Amino acid sequence: MKQMQGIGQLLWKLREKEGIRQKQLCMGISSLSKYARIEADQQEIDFFLIDRIMGRxxxxxxxxxxxxxxxxxKIYELRQEVQQKICQxxxxxxxxxxxxxxxxxxxxEPLHRQFIEQERAQIAWLRGESVELVCEHLETAILQTMPEAENQRKTGVLSAxxxxxxxxxxxxxxxxxxxxAKDEIKALVEEIFRKNFEKTERVKIIPYAALLISKVIEEGENTTYIKMRTEEAxxxxxxxxxLLYMPEILSQYIRILEKEQSNADFIEILRxxxxxxxxxxxxxxxxxENYxxxxxxxxxxxxxAELIRRTRRASKLTQESLSEDICTQETLARIENGNQQPRSEKLWQIMEKMDRNGKRIETGIQVEEYEILELxxxxxxxxxxxxxxxxxxxxxEIESKIDRSEPENKQYVEVGKIQLKYHKHLGNSEELVQQLKALLEITLKFEDVYRTEYVLNRQEISxxxxxALIYWGKKDYQMALEIYHFIDDRYxxxxxxxxxxxxDWNMNIANYARALDELKYFKEAMCTCQKAVQQMLYAGKGASLGYCLMIQACIMEEEGKEVCKKYFKQNLNLLKLYKMDADYKVMKNYVEERNLLN
Structure with a gap:
């Protein structure tokens, strides 16, 4: 099945590289035969299973x-709603x-049963209900995918x-x-820190491990070890x-440094x-907290369903013409209404006919090695x-590892070069815009790029x-706003x-708010920032919060509100914490010149 080529091959290469057997990888979550078909790209995709396999x-x-x-x-959405309500x-x-x-x-099914039981355990624990009830839900959750937890731990084939x-x-x-036993948590923590997690997976688990190991190391026993693990986290x-675990890890680090009588100014920054x-x-x-x-x-x-419907309309095709040689018009109508699920092969054929990607799982650029996605x-x-x-x-490094003859790959690399050129103040702005538009045409055919009805992929949004950013730099704020508004409407x-x-939404929304602010649409800018911050929090993102807080602070400053100082301080603290050093220097100079920190 041409359209499914890629994810099975990617999984096979990753598994072989890690030296993991199929039986080890699918234990508790899939039959061996089903997983073998997944690697051979002969199985309709179970997305939750792919999530867990990749995690393992x-x-x-x-x-x-x-x-x-x-x-x-709808299931993914339901899960997110559960988490959101727990956070609230x-x-x-x-x-x-x-x-x-x-x-x-x-x-x-095991992966779904596990989520339900673990969230019930989490809620019960946060509500202060009986520990026995929490443990009952928790044991049920663990057994769903770890029927032989101790043996599975020995192989190290477990997800975060x-x-x-x-x-x-x-x-x-x-x-x-x-x-x-204390020995259990010590061994578990060592396993976790040793496992070859990618950075984005590693951060999900090692802070929690660092918090727990501090509970079993006696006073003076091995504070150097705790400090090392805390600093890693x-x-x-x-x-x-x-965001998750950050306040607790900072608190633990502060306690360690205070015991060492470390630099008081540095401790105050952390606080x-x-x-x-x-x-x-x-x-x-x-x-x-405690989630x-x-x-x-x-x-x-x-x-x-939405992707096919919107793409067909953007392509100016009727259901009759699109369905020809693929399926009946009635079938296509049911698919577009969400009343019938297209098999992966049909999805591929339908989207290919409209010159758009139809792979169930897409990597953005054509790659043979997962390492490129990490890059x-x-x-x-x-x-x-x-x-x-x-x-x-x-x-x-990415360019040296990919096939430049693939259109998506060429587009990605050349766009990256233009981004670097612009931010390093090299090249004429208008020429760069024209080059970007030409690169956009590699994957997107359009008459008016800012009016297209196509569903845009992440690279096209980028x-x-x-x-828009280049127009912003030219002080053509209205044109920048028009583009940001267009993208926001697509979402x-x-x-x-x-x-x-x-x-990609986060990439656009903060810039959209900034453009609204520059054009004095203060109310709209504030609402946009608040919406963005809310969504970032629900996603557990901390690094992007500072930008929206900065925009809100600037609006409040312009309106003469004293509370702007609070937002400027928050902005500076977040920029420093999340290594946004260039922005931190700019904002620090800004607030000091205006005496906004007193």
Whole structure:
């Protein structure tokens, strides 16, 4: 099946590289025969299973785009609603969503049963209910995918989510007469720190491990070890820009440094950073405190029915002409209405006829090695931090490892080069815009790029965002605003929640708010910033919060509101914490010149 080539091959290569047998990888989550068909690209995709398989391989799915059937998307949405309500401490509403989940026909499958039971355990623990009840739910959750937990631990073939369940069980049991041994948590923590997790997976688990190991190391026994693990956890959280565990890790690090009588000024910086995060969470009625099993929501989803319908209309095709030689017109109508799920082969044929991608799982660029997707993450991170020299080295490495004859690959590399050229103040702005438009035409045929009805992929959004940024630099704020508004409308018109487009939606929304601010649409800019911050919190993202807080601070300053000082301080603390050094220097000079820190 041509359209499914890629994910099976990618899984096979990752498994072989890690030296893992198929039986080890699929234990508790899939039959061996089903998994073998997945690797051979002969199996309809089970997206939740792919999530867990990738997790067990220590790899992230954040950079994969899933084209989901509507019923599958609704389950992901339901899970996110459960987490959101727990973050808001709305226990009854979270339980109602779990009750709704229980009614789903897939709820009895191991991965779904596990999520339901673990969230019930988490809610019960946060509400202070009996430890026995928490443990009952927790043991049920663990057994779903870890029927032989001890043997599975020996192989090391467990995901960050599964390791978190084992850590949580140990922590919960400390409050009972059946306390688990200290040696168990020590061994578990060592396993976790040794496992070959990708950075975006590693940050999900090592902070929790660092918090728990500090509970069993006696005073003076091995404080150097605790400090080392705490610093590793803090560095991972800062580097990956995550919120979960950050206040607790900062608190633990502060205690360690105070015992050592370390630099008081540095300790105060850490204390202010911790206070800042807790303030922002409180202001938006979100709390991650003791939410041990929160799963970061950094995903990129499309729904097949909506994708086909919107693409057909953008292509100016009738259902009759699109369905010809593929399926009946009636079948296509049911697919577009979400009443019938297209098999992967049909989805591919339908989208290919409209010159658009129809793979159920898309990597963005054509790659044979997962390492390239990891490099893409690094490139984006350094661009976000304005560390352009590092970003350039990463881009050159990507270019050396991919096939430039593939249109998507050529587009990605050339767009990256233009981004670097612009941010390093090289080249004529108008020429760069024309080059970007030409690159956009590689994958997108259009008459008016800012009016197209096509569903845009992440790379196309990135190109449009860069064009808008260049117009912004030319002080053509109206044109920049028009592009940002157009992109925002594409998300608003979709059935998919913004949190499931976090990487590209987040990239656009903050710039949109800034353009509104520059053109004196203060009310709209404030609302846009607040919406963005709320979604970032629900996704567990911390690194991007500072930009929106800065925009709000500037608006309040212009309106003469004293509270702007609070927002400027929050902005500075977050920029420093999450290694946004270039932006931190600019903002620090700005507030000092205006005496806004007193």
């Amino acid at each position: 391989l220590g790899k992230s799915v954040e950079r994969l785009t899933y084209i989901l059937p509507m019923d599958v998307y 401490r709305k226990w009854e509403e979270a339980e109602q969503y779990l009750d709704e989940y229980e009614k789903n026909k897939r709820a009895k 989510e599964e390791y978190k369940l084992l850590l949580f069980r140990w922590e919960v049991c400390q409050e009972t007469e059946q306390k688990r 803090l560095e991972a959280l800062r580097d990956e820009g995550k 202010q950073e911790q206070k800042c995060i807790l303030e922002v969470e409180h202001d938006y009625n979100v709390s991650f 041990r099993l929160f799963e970061h929501v950094i995903r990129n989803f499309e729904v097949d 893409k993450i690094e490139f984006s991170k350094y661009m976000h931090r304005k560390e352009y020299e590092k970003a350039e080295k990463i881009l050159f 190109v449009l965002t860069e064009i 608003s018109d979709s059935c998919i929640k913004p949190v499931f487009h976090m990487l």
